[in-house]
Amino acid sequence: MPLPKDSMFFGFAARMTEEQRIYVDSIFDNQITFVNAKAGTGKTTLAVAVARMIGKPLVYVISPVEEKRMGFLPGDLKAKESVYFTPLEDALYEIGEDPRKVIYDKENVEAQKRGDVWVYPKSHVYVRGTNVKGKTVIISEAQNFTRGELKKVLTRLHDDCRVIVEGHSEQCDLPDPKKSGFIPYLEHFRNEPYANVCELTVNFRGKLAQHADALTW
Known part of the structure; x- marks a missing residue:
């Protein structure tokens, strides 16, 4: 079912655009x-925010673009990956959650x-061989996953998961953007009855960011 009409949705409901509402409803419905x-x-x-309302544990998957460097960065696994989790932490603060308390450590x-x-x-580097059941899964910056990396993640997920694959096709950081799996997988799933594309x-950051994002090549 879509977002209930009487839901404040962490204060976002009254401010959402039609595109954002379609996106939110899609996560609930698909x-x-x-x-x-x-x-x-x-x-x-x-x-x-939707993941919090759904109530399942959230798995947030990132792609370190230079995967081979992960093993050489200083610190433990948490330290190696933490630089990629800033958007997640910012989002948690936006919905009133303290990342220091709710992110697994x-x-x-x-x-x-305390629960x-x-x-x-986690990084996709460490998901091979795992099984993901009963979770909400966000695959972040999916344009930076190759086809093989996206396949590796998506084939770990059971049907009781709710999955959001988010990306920006014009901001790929892979050395060869043609190897990105984001658009190929988006099109691969487009007509499946349990999937939706939004x-x-x-861009709400302002005119500078909007103008910068408008340049394509």
């Missing part, structure tokens, strides 16, 4: 939603005991 969204459109914040035993933890960020086109 097993998998693809969104091709310009920068500053609120795609991550809205997806995290093996050292934060007390938060786990505060519901967010599990677009977000309004």
